[in-house]
Amino acid sequence: MGNILIIAEEREGTLRKVSYELVTVANEIAKGLGGAVEAFVIGNNVGACAEALAKTGVAKVYCADSPALAHFAPEVFAATLADAIRKAAPSVVLMPATGLGKELGAQVAAKLDWGVVTDCITFQVEGGALIFKRPVYAGKAMATIKAKTLPVIASFRPNIFPPAPAESAAAPIEKVEVAAITPRAQVIEKVKKEAVDVDLAEAKVVVSGGRGAKDANGFVQIREIAKMLGAAVGASRAAVDAGWIDYSTQVGQTGKTVAPQLYIALGISGAIQHLAGMSSSKVIVAVNKDPDAPIFQAADYGIVADMFEVMPVLKEELKKVLAEK
Amino acid sequence: MNLVVLIKRVPDTETRIQIKDGKVVTDGIAWIISPYDEYGIEEALRINEKQGGGKVTLLCLGPEEAKETIRKGLALGADDAVHVNDPALLGGDASATAKVLAAALKKMQYDLVLAGKQAVDEDNAQVAVRVAELLDLPCVNSVIKLEFSDDKKSARCLREVDGDRDEAETSLPAIITAQQGLNEPRYPSLKGIMGAKKKPITDWKAADLGLDPASLAPKLETLRFDPPPARPPGKKLPGDAATATKELVRLLREEAKVI
Ligand SMILES: Cc1cc2nc3c(=O)[nH]c(=O)nc-3n(C[C@H](O)[C@H](O)[C@H](O)COP(=O)(O)OP(=O)(O)OC[C@H]3O[C@@H](n4cnc5c(N)ncnc54)[C@H](O)[C@@H]3O)c2cc1C
Ligand SMILES: Nc1ncnc2c1ncn2[C@@H]1O[C@H](COP(=O)(O)O)[C@@H](O)[C@H]1O
Numbered sequence: 001m002g003n004i005l006i007i008a009e010e011r012e013g014t015l016r017k018v019s020y021e022l023v024t025v026a027n028e029i030a031k032g033l034g035g036a037v038e039a040f041v042i043g044n045n046v047g048a049c050a051e052a053l054a055k056t057g058v059a060k061v062y063c064a065d066s067p068a069l070a071h072f073a074p075e076v077f078a079a080t081l082a083d084a085i086r087k088a089a090p091s092v093v094l095m096p097a098t099g100l101g102k103e104l105g106a107q108v109a110a111k112l113d114w115g116v117v118t119d120c121i122t123f124q125v126e127g128g129a130l131i132f133k134r135p136v137y138a139g140k141a142m143a144t145i146k147a148k149t150l151p152v153i154a155s156f157r158p159n160i161f162p163p164a165p166a167e168s169a170a171a172p173i174e175k176v177e178v179a180a181i182t183p184r185a186q187v188i189e190k191v192k193k194e195a196v197d198v199d200l201a202e203a204k205v206v207v208s209g210g211r212g213a214k215d216a217n218g219f220v221q222i223r224e225i226a227k228m229l230g231a232a233v234g235a236s237r238a239a240v241d242a243g244w245i246d247y248s249t250q251v252g253q254t255g256k257t258v259a260p261q262l263y264i265a266l267g268i269s270g271a272i273q274h275l276a277g278m279s280s281s282k283v284i285v286a287v288n289k290d291p292d293a294p295i296f297q298a299a300d301y302g303i304v305a306d307m308f309e310v311m312p313v314l315k316e317e318l319k320k321v322l323a324e325k
Numbered sequence: 326m327n328l329v330v331l332i333k334r335v336p337d338t339e340t341r342i343q344i345k346d347g348k349v350v351t352d353g354i355a356w357i358i359s360p361y362d363e364y365g366i367e368e369a370l371r372i373n374e375k376q377g378g379g380k381v382t383l384l385c386l387g388p389e390e391a392k393e394t395i396r397k398g399l400a401l402g403a404d405d406a407v408h409v410n411d412p413a414l415l416g417g418d419a420s421a422t423a424k425v426l427a428a429a430l431k432k433m434q435y436d437l438v439l440a441g442k443q444a445v446d447e448d449n450a451q452v453a454v455r456v457a458e459l460l461d462l463p464c465v466n467s468v469i470k471l472e473f474s475d476d477k478k479s480a481r482c483l484r485e486v487d488g489d490r491d492e493a494e495t496s497l498p499a500i501i502t503a504q505q506g507l508n509e510p511r512y513p514s515l516k517g518i519m520g521a522k523k524k525p526i527t528d529w530k531a532a533d534l535g536l537d538p539a540s541l542a543p544k545l546e547t548l549r550f551d552p553p554p555a556r557p558p559g560k561k562l563p564g565d566a567a568t569a570t571k572e573l574v575r576l577l578r579e580e581a582k583v584i
Contacts, residue, residue, distance in 0.1 A: 072491065074464055099486035103466045106419070106451040110458035115420055115544025118449050135553065136447045140342040141349065143447070144548040152544065185463035185495035191483070199488045205583070229584060247506045248485055253338050253445055254360050254505055262583040273338045280553065283581045285573065291561070300581070301573055302561040309566035317574035321584065 001034040002091030002151065003059070007081065007104070008041040009096045010049045015041070017202060018096040018156070019049075020163030023056045025123070025156055026094055027164065032125025035091060038062065040084055040176070042077060044070040050173045055166040062088065064176040072100070073186035078107040079179035085112065090151060092130065097155035098201060105153050116153040117145050119257075121160050130154075138253035138276035158202045159259060198232040200249065205262045206281070208234030208251055209244075210274075212267015212288065212307050216244040221311045222266060228318050234258065234278075236268045252277035266307045270295025326379040326477060328369040329433055330403065331426060331440040331453060332362040334387045334394040338445060347549030356394055361441025363401075364503035367510040368471060369439050370402045380404045382433065386425050388415060392526065399521035400513035407433065411530040413538045421541040423455035428534040430460060436477065438500045442467050457500040465493050469506035473497075 004026040008019035026037040036059040041049045043065065050063040064080050081104060085093060095101040097119045109116045120132040130147045132154055200206065207226040209219055219233070226233045234251040235244070251258055253273040263281035268274060270286070270293055278284070279298050286299035287307045296302045303310055336342070336354045343350040358366070366383070373379040383398045383406040385391050395406045407429060414425050430438065440453035457464035470483035477497065484491045485504050495501075513521075531538055562569040577584045
């Protein structure tokens, strides 16, 4: 049996939380399949990330660290990763189900002629075979998928497994050469974004607004509430289409799929495409002035009221409660 | 420019997915072009409308019924289509689908291939990236803005990935996948719908692509589908807005323990 290799993801020199979550998944899979858990990190100035990973109890960390990796170039990243995988010869590769993780996973899998199970939320080892569950149709159904052959790549959604603590004795770190390739496609510049929000995919709390927010001003209050909760701001397609907020915040079948601990929907009717993207949230709150709005069927707690009457009280109450801690 | 757009036939996003005996019930489903692929078609049409000349060709792997979906794309303005229409090639996983589409593209001429970021049925987000790799083409994923250099040898793309925006550059030919925001797809005109009936759709089988179906053995097997776990019934909080909101905050802290 080969090892289990996790592909960590970093952002600006810090490991994303999902990387630690993958260690937990890998440890669990190793219990059923055998093999050691190893980790791989790729980027520019990722030495500290490699050191952090080395303390999560993994057996070894592979690290590709080079200024050549400062900007994303799919061909260079994928070739470097594929080389490392060939050398490590794992039977399972785990990746984060982020945009980047999914892209790299597909590309590396094509190089190696492997299968990829995208967006897994659970797994099971059965008679030496790996079986995964993943949402399809943006969460309107769940698929159970078996890897007919190993090795396989599986990407796991953030926020589902607890992160592994980084408190073990440090494992060895092995340097990995960056593939010597002149990329034909590459990122040349990161565009500065408004210094707002928590990333939707990893947020523990999401506060979303819909057409009920009335205009861009309505989102000012939504942002304030989100900020108090350390939450990401989301939106319905109606709000996005109206231009009140950037489309990267759209939640739903053609937007982001989110599964936070708490999802607060303000002035959103609950169209099937919206529900698809958020109905696996742990707790759902809906505020809508129409008692028959379909969103109430998905909501754990519903308030039938004008959101503009609710939001100021919500801010006041949150201020009190959050100060208590 | 000669542009190929990869389109997949998927259930309308309005569809409630029904499951029976572990399978998705397809009776009565309305089918559409996957929404991200529509952004691809729209972009291709705009490129040639702006530059003049060139051809937009749709490429779809799907059952006979996908003809209807392909016609919808032709009605939007695409010039012609290739339908890989062979039961022996259907039902594969993303790896197999990508091999089939790559084999078809090998027989076609293009300056750029457009695809969707993901198909909204299985949400794999794999096929287009895999096709690029199989054809050794550069790929820019999740694009929301696309511009060409004057000599049309390269393109500048704005990508939106994981909440970040990146400016990327690629040489051509390349594969580009569309993310929401790239454009606002048009609706078909009556003239477009009428005209679509006369536009050529070429059917290809495994043999036309020189493909041995045995080489397409899937690496994954879908054992079953299930409905998502049911949510326990929720409660509406009584009282006026202020009373209900206060109660909500209390419940979120004390009962749900999420704040
Ligand atoms: C192909 C396709 C893909 C789509 N993908 C998505 C997607 O990914 N995500 C998505 O969200 N949608 C998507 N949609 C659109 C979806 O069908 C709905 O149109 C959209 O979700 C509606 O947004 P909404 O709930 O904000 O607006 P509406 O449906 O107009 O609802 C507004 C709600 O706000 C309430 N309201 C109004 N004023 C107030 C107030 N002052 N206080 C409290 N409540 C108030 C109203 O009672 C109403 O229920 C898609 C549609 C298509 C065709
Ligand atoms: N059967 C198919 N025929 C044509 N294009 C496809 C097919 N399947 C996937 N694609 C393309 O690949 C993209 C990503 O699909 P997927 O990997 O299935 O999420 C889609 O948006 C399409 O552009």
